[in-house]
Amino acid sequence: MEVLQFLQPLACVKSLLRHGYPGVSLPSWFQTHNFPSLMTPSYINADGQESSSVPKITDLIIDGCENLSSLEHIIHPAFVPVLQKMTIKNCNKLVSVPAGRLGDLCFLQELEVQGCPNIYCQCGLVAPSPKRLVLGKNNDWRRYHTCGNLADNVDCCSLAYFSLSCNYLTSIQLQKWNLPAVEELQISTCQFLTSIIGHSGQLIRGTGDVRAFPSLASLTIEWCETLSTIEWCETLSTIDDLLAEEYLPAIERIHVKCCSKLVSLPGERFGNFSSLMELEISGCYILSWRRGFVLPSSLQILSLSCCGDISAWIPSCLEILSSLVTLRIVECRHITSIRGNLWSTNLTSLENLVIYSCVDLASIGGENAISEIKNVRINGCPKLEELKQPMLRGSYTTS
Template sequence: MNCVSLKSIPFFLQLVGSLGNTSRSDNINRLEELVITGCGQINWQGSVVLPTSLSKIDLERPGYSMDRFMRGFLDLTSLTYLKIHRCDSLTAIPLHVWRSNLPSLEVLDIYFCNNLTSIVSEASSSSSTTNGGIKGLSSLAKIRITWCPKLLSLHEFLQPDCLPAVKNIEVSFCKELISPSVDRLDGLQQLTIEGSDKCNMERAMILPSSLKKLSLKNCQGIESINLANGQSASSPVLEKLVIVNCSDLKSIGGAEAVDKIKTLCICGCNELKEIRQPLRR
């Protein structure tokens, strides 16, 4: 169906008012999947209330005023999957709203949101994270954020109280992103960072002891990686390590730090003199 000229979806707006027990409102409130694709003319500037029954939201070129749309994620306690692709009007994700209203979210996929700059709580709400006012995204296990060239920081997002269940994080081609830090995410098992030009770390990159797979490609600014953090010599946790074209990297803790890693690829790191490159197995 060609929806390029569609400018509104009025039944989401009508939910704001009282509709009684009409069959139409009952049907909307049973909606489980919402897919909006190629509807770039929709204006979400008005009040948006989404059905609380939703378990999946799939957005690709969904229109404009998407900042307003994101603030309508209220009481979505059944939502497990959220995809946000090619939303050029999205500039900020209201983390305080999501933390309070998406307890079942398991997968978050953000791709090609060219104007997204932040994933943060409002100043008036951020303080409540310390007193129990805002919960974490307690089920969120998999995060992919790619091709968001204006995204500046994930510092507030990548916190253990916000992401207590996260297992897999991929951050790729976010050129302005500064130093994503994951060392406090104790359950993290897989981390991928690619195409980051501003990983300016004043200290060694520290990894959580739970990490099993690490991939760093085309990342500038990382000079040292502490591969030994929490790794037992007799039973190391890290199973796969890929480091490619990280031109500022100088140390990984010595050649012995990678002796017991089963799958290994290190190449194109010209400042790294501790090992002979390419190193593969």
């Protein structure tokens, strides 16, 4: 701290980064008028004093400032008029974030908040300009995925990409999110997330203007290990509200992975997604498909792995998939047979086939039935005696 007080960086400095600064306030020499050439990344003085010369800061990174409690004087349009990217992470004591002021940062395109568990914002996260938002995600596995309460209420009308990972989040209220332009949504590593709830806890039906995510093309829900079905009602999934045509009219990709306590998915609804091209369900071991499993003819990639007993709907759900290019069936017990003529009469576009560790599978129609499929990998199916295993063809011979 004593050394820092007497440093005098040159005025021509264009990039300045201080990591893990232990002080409560910044050194006296750290004034914006001392760095007229400062571009990116940088930290601005925290005393709130305006200066006659404002640097053209485009990237702001605040990382590992353990004693920092407020950003009221840092996030200010007078100091960062052309700010494009802001990252705030690993500030354990940070409480006050002027989230409402983000709306005045007209050039802000990317915002990341990670490892800040104590942030509390009453007005919610309102930022009209960002295209990319990351809350809670942290590449360092030793640190918690936290963003305070910023994910409770998100109003970002220009947002295209939203990644959410928060250990403390227990519920997502979809009616508190205004994301009309979001195209990709990732909800991951939310260890205590139990539900994703639609409007007033009920799905809105029969109203043509219900479009919670009108532009969403890609949805990923993964490593949410507490996400489960409500105990007293085995037919009510905690993500039914989200997986509905009314909420996702433009969806193209759905990935549900590694949600080990998830009991059910609205599989009977997948067929309503007319734009759906890719569906992956994996690592959800106790899923029940009693309500059905219907797929749209638009589907091009289907990956089913460790997804409960889906045998009642295989192979019937595959019969209309004339556009399917890739099919993966991995560790799916109880599936006993797939009729041989399915490959040539129904799955006419299929180029990639993986069947792995399906211990009850006894027949797929023989080796000749799949002779026209370009890339094939079949292995670990002890009852499948009609072909020699491992069977590897095409690109899978080197994988």
